[in-house]
Amino acid sequence: MNINRDFLRELQLQSKNPGTWTGMQSHDSGTYIPSHSPVDGALIGEVSVTTKEQYEEVIAKAQEAFKTWRMVPAPNRGEIVRQYGEALRKHKDALGRLVSYEMGKSLTEGWGEVQEMIDICDFAVGLSRQLYGLTMHSERSLHRMYEQWHPMGIVGIISAFNFPVAVWSWNSMIALVCGDVCVWKPSEKAPICGVACQQIFQDILKENNIPEGVVSLVNGDYKVGEFMSKDHRLPLISATGSTRMGKIVAAEVASRLGNTLLELGGNNAIIITPNADMKVVLTGAVFGAVGTAGQRCTSTRRLIVHNSQYEKVKEVLAKAYGQIRIGNPLDSDNHMGPLIDKAAVEMYMNAIEKAKAEGANFIVEGGVLEGSGYESGCYVKPCIAEANKDMAIVQTETFAPILYIMKYDTLEEAIAIQNNVPQGLSSAIMTDSLKESEKFLSAAGSDCGIANVNIGTSGAEIGGAFGGEKETGGGRESGSDSWKAYMRRQTTTINYSDVVPLAQGIKFDL
Numbered sequence: 080m081n082i083n084r085d086f087l088r089e090l091q092l093q094s095k096n097p098g099t100w101t102g103m104q105s106h107d108s109g110t111y112i113p114s115h116s117p118v119d120g121a122l123i124g125e126v127s128v129t130t131k132e133q134y135e136e137v138i139a140k141a142q143e144a145f146k147t148w149r150m151v152p153a154p155n156r157g158e159i160v161r162q163y164g165e166a167l168r169k170h171k172d173a174l175g176r177l178v179s180y181e182m183g184k185s186l187t188e189g190w191g192e193v194q195e196m197i198d199i200c201d202f203a204v205g206l207s208r209q210l211y212g213l214t215m216h217s218e219r220s221l222h223r224m225y226e227q228w229h230p231m232g233i234v235g236i237i238s239a240f241n242f243p244v245a246v247w248s249w250n251s252m253i254a255l256v257c258g259d260v261c262v263w264k265p266s267e268k269a270p271i272c273g274v275a276c277q278q279i280f281q282d283i284l285k286e287n288n289i290p291e292g293v294v295s296l297v298n299g300d301y302k303v304g305e306f307m308s309k310d311h312r313l314p315l316i317s318a319t320g321s322t323r324m325g326k327i328v329a330a331e332v333a334s335r336l337g338n339t340l341l342e343l344g345g346n347n348a349i350i351i352t353p354n355a356d357m358k359v360v361l362t363g364a365v366f367g368a369v370g371t372a373g374q375r376c377t378s379t380r381r382l383i384v385h386n387s388q389y390e391k392v393k394e395v396l397a398k399a400y401g402q403i404r405i406g407n408p409l410d411s412d413n414h415m416g417p418l419i420d421k422a423a424v425e426m427y428m429n430a431i432e433k434a435k436a437e438g439a440n441f442i443v444e445g446g447v448l449e450g451s452g453y454e455s456g457c458y459v460k461p462c463i464a465e466a467n468k469d470m471a472i473v474q475t476e477t478f479a480p481i482l483y484i485m486k487y488d489t490l491e492e493a494i495a496i497q498n499n500v501p502q503g504l505s506s507a508i509m510t511d512s513l514k515e516s517e518k519f520l521s522a523a524g525s526d527c528g529i530a531n532v533n534i535g536t537s538g539a540e541i542g543g544a545f546g547g548e549k550e551t552g553g554g555r556e557s558g559s560d561s562w563k564a565y566m567r568r569q570t571t572t573i574n575y576s577d578v579v580p581l582a583q584g585i586k587f588d589l
């Protein structure tokens with residue numbers, strides 16, 4: 080495979096070992112994490128693992144930077160984020176290519192991810208003038224009462240490989256306008272994307288004479304994540320990844336009474352009713368299941384299909400799956416690239432085996448692709464299995480393009496099946512019936528954080544609050560009023576009378 084790597088040069092990532100950037104001049108620990116592209120297996124670069132001593136230095140710098148940053152007026156903080164958005168526009172092509180090459184998602188999705196970063200920058204710039212608090216009427220005369228929002232301090236961000244740049248920006252761009260400083264640990268499976276985002280941000284901080292500790296990067300596996308979750312100097316940890324990881328982080332942060340914002344596993348379903356438009360079903364379901372090779376937390380994993388539509392849906396999907404082109408994601412002819420690594424391939428194969436052992440019937444077979452173009456060993460076939468709602472494998476999130484399809488009779492039954500999983504991130508119904516869609520959206524409907532009508536389960540816009548219930552962790556990131564998770568609320572009462580009347584009419588005369 081011949082991949083032009085000019086994009087690495089544009090992102091100042093020419094050297095084989097770009098090292099980590101933590102806001103410090105030099106940061107080489109001598110231990111490295113290599114990043115191999117799942118596209119062709121080639122070594123893209125290495126980052127040095129952050130030691131405990133280096134972590135302490137990063138936190139000290141971040142603490143120092145917070146003292147300056149929290150006093151910069153919020154709209155001026157928004158101006159820095161605006162400049163970052165501009166820089167991302169300039170580097171959209173190169174950064175999108177790096178995302179595609181390091182993570183394996185299709186180039187259009189790589190660009191889409193950078194677009195998601197740009198969108199959140201725009202959102203955060205506007206937000207920087209809208210961090211509103213409420214004013215209340217005091218029960219005491221000549222008193223004023225209101226609430227104000229202050230920055231919290233250092234926000235620790237732990238992100239996953241599947242959205243190696245966008246998820247960090249959802250958190251950090253919002254946190255930054257709120258006046259927090261950010262320390263980011265990207266996934267060790269896509270660390271070079273983290274270095275690129277960091278380099279671009281550091282240039283902007285330098286140009287504006289702002290302390291580099293406002294945005295920092297640390298690298299490593301769960302041990303570095305543990306430095307963060309156990310560190311009382313980090314009042315908020317925002318973690319994206321598996322439910323298993325989230326439970327550990329939640330317990331560690333809770334034991335020091337810190338705050339968490341968790342965005343964990345999904346097991347997202349689409350309900351297809353007799354009133355569904357098949358064209359809409361096709362794009363929504365196939366992109367949901369196959370996009371990003373099934374490695375989104377919002378990927379469609381289950382189709383719950385009305386009896387009357389079942390055979391038709393099976394037929395239409397099987398035909399569509401036959402047309403999916405799998406290969407180098409940088410080639411825009413391909414719909415689907417590789418899984419992130421061979422361990423992911425193994426998990427995919429194990430899930431297929433388990434599904435078969437539990438009696439699932441594969442109507443589109445899976446398997447690992449071999450031969451020319453597939454040398455990295457990470458390319459697999461998307462597959463579809465007829466399954467039962469209660470099978471253990473159907474209850475599990477497998478980060479791979481495996482779609483389980485099942486039947487229902489009544490809408491109530493379909494909603495019950497949809498809700499009958501431990502996770503609660505995203506959900507959808509395909510219908511042109513107002514009654515069906517309203518039932519799905521009612522309090523007795525979907526129990527997920529995201530509920531869509533005639534849209535697949537993935538591909539949320541940044542303007543809404545993103546996250547889900549149950550084992551998805553309950554956090555909300557990105558749009559709407561998610562910013563409140565990054566700030567502390569202060570209720571203030573001011574007495575401008577000459578006496579001190581006590582609330583609730585209490586008398587205390589001296």
Ligand code: UN1
Pocket residue numbers: 195241242246319374375376377536537538539540
């Ligand atoms: C994720 O997979 O962690 O809604 C995030 C979507 C994307 C974000 C997914 N905007 O599919």
